[in-house]
Amino acid sequence: MFKQLAFDKSTAIHLIINNKTVEVAKGTTVAAAVLSHGLPYTRTTAVSGAKRAPFCMMGVCFECLMVINGQPNQRGCSTYVEDGMTVEIQQGAVAYE
Numbered sequence: 001m002f003k004q005l006a007f008d009k010s011t012a013i014h015l016i017i018n019n020k021t022v023e024v025a026k027g028t029t030v031a032a033a034v035l036s037h038g039l040p041y042t043r044t045t046a047v048s049g050a051k052r053a054p055f056c057m058m059g060v061c062f063e064c065l066m067v068i069n070g071q072p073n074q075r076g077c078s079t080y081v082e083d084g085m086t087v088e089i090q091q092g093a094v095a096y097e
């Protein structure tokens, strides 16, 4: 559904989304990286387990919560990608440790 635009590969950022290394342009948000690499959802709800995906892309709806660098409940649309970053789908309610 979403497609990454062409970009200068010399400035590419490499991150790991659900154990798969992907390459995106510097300045991309985690939510945009996830959507452009075909991940259908970013989290499941705590009650029913329904799949949710980014909606507003501006930090308001909280539908894009993911586990980023081991930290749960991070908004993918408000987080820029970084080299070596790990991103995982968040399954239900995740408590901070």
Ligand code: FES
Binding pocket: 031, 053, 054, 055, 056, 057, 058, 059, 060, 061, 062, 063, 064, 065, 075, 076, 077, 078
């Ligand atoms: S997509 Fe709405 S807060 Fe991230």
